[in-house]
Amino acid sequence: MFFFFGSILFMVLIRALSIGADNIKNDFIRKLPSHLIFGIVAKDIGYNSWYFSGDNFKSIVLGNIVAPRKVLLVDTNFTHTNTINLTGFEGTEIYKGSSLIVDSGSIYLMDGLKPTIFKGLLSNMHLNQQIQTPYFTSSVPTNDGLFVLRYINSRQENVLAKTKDRLGRLQPTNLLEKQVDGVFCTDGVMIKVPGSQKMIYVYYYRNQFLCTDSNLNLLYKGKTIDTVSQAQIKVEKITSTGETTMSAPPFYVNKLASANSRHLFVQSALRANNETGYMTKDVSMIDVYAIADGKYQFSFYLPDFRGFKVRDFKVYGQSLYALYDHYLYKYQLNF
Secondary structure, eight states, rough: HHHHHHHHHHHHHHHHHHHHHHHHOOOOOOOOOOOEEEEEEEEEEEETEEEEEEEOEEEEEEEESSSSSSSEEEEESSSOEEEEOOOOOOOOOOOTTTTEEEETEEEEEEETTEEEEEETTTTEEEEEEEEEEEOSSEEOTTTTTEEEEEEOOOOSSSEEEEEETTTTTEOOOSSSSSSSSSGGOOEEEEEEESSSSSSEEEEESOOOOEEOTTTTOOEEOOOSSSSOOOOOOOOEEEETOEEEEEEEOOOEEEEEEEOOOOEEEEEEOOOOOOOOOHHHHTTTEEEEEEEETHHHEEEEEEOOOOOOOOOOEEHEEEEEEHEETTTEEEEEEEE
């Protein structure tokens, strides 16, 4: 009987703690004007292994995390799809963690573990150029044919650098600011702003993003609207391997990010003071900032679709595309 009531008390305590966590106020307010977006069309794309690689104005291009050489083209009206296999370097092993990026008529297969970058034309899906690089964890092509890379240096800290030439030699920067360990605390997403020379790096675990030019000269430091300025993570070193790992689940501030020529879109993990658990239970919160100066503009919600939460989104022009498990959804932006 004691264990029975003890179990009930334990479950009640856990429930109370979860309710308390759900009602934490984060000391900021969201502007939530209506009619900012409206849904257009959804499409079942078969698998949840597809991810956004880019667009070619007529189609959305998706890569596949399981099959790195597969490409899915979905026309912007969602009426036609076409699955294509990349050709070139057929005898070369490609790691499953590689990423496919489409930019300015070219297609890049970024393999930071090999490490190398394969390049070809989007028009024929043929990779005919191999670019050697140092090991990297993230990469974005720039307009001058070079790359911005994020890599881990000899001090085991994340560094942003630009390649100086086609031999992969780097010009490192000190843009990323260490708060805890230098790797996890500086983790984030790197974005190229379409139609400009600007790059944006959004931190996952703090309320900050960096805007630079394509040579990684800092233009400004922006802040997301929440108040979490210090990364709230716990790390520990594995004695047997010397590797550093997370010792507790991380406290996310920003989950995903994308940009068009005018705005930065950041999926926030935090609820505002003017939101309730009921309001945010079945949606994802997207905060919008001006590319010009990083100032907060307003926010909107992406509703869950068929029980699935948004797992990725990208903005191309005035359209926002979202992935929900194995569904692709198109929204129109009204701003």
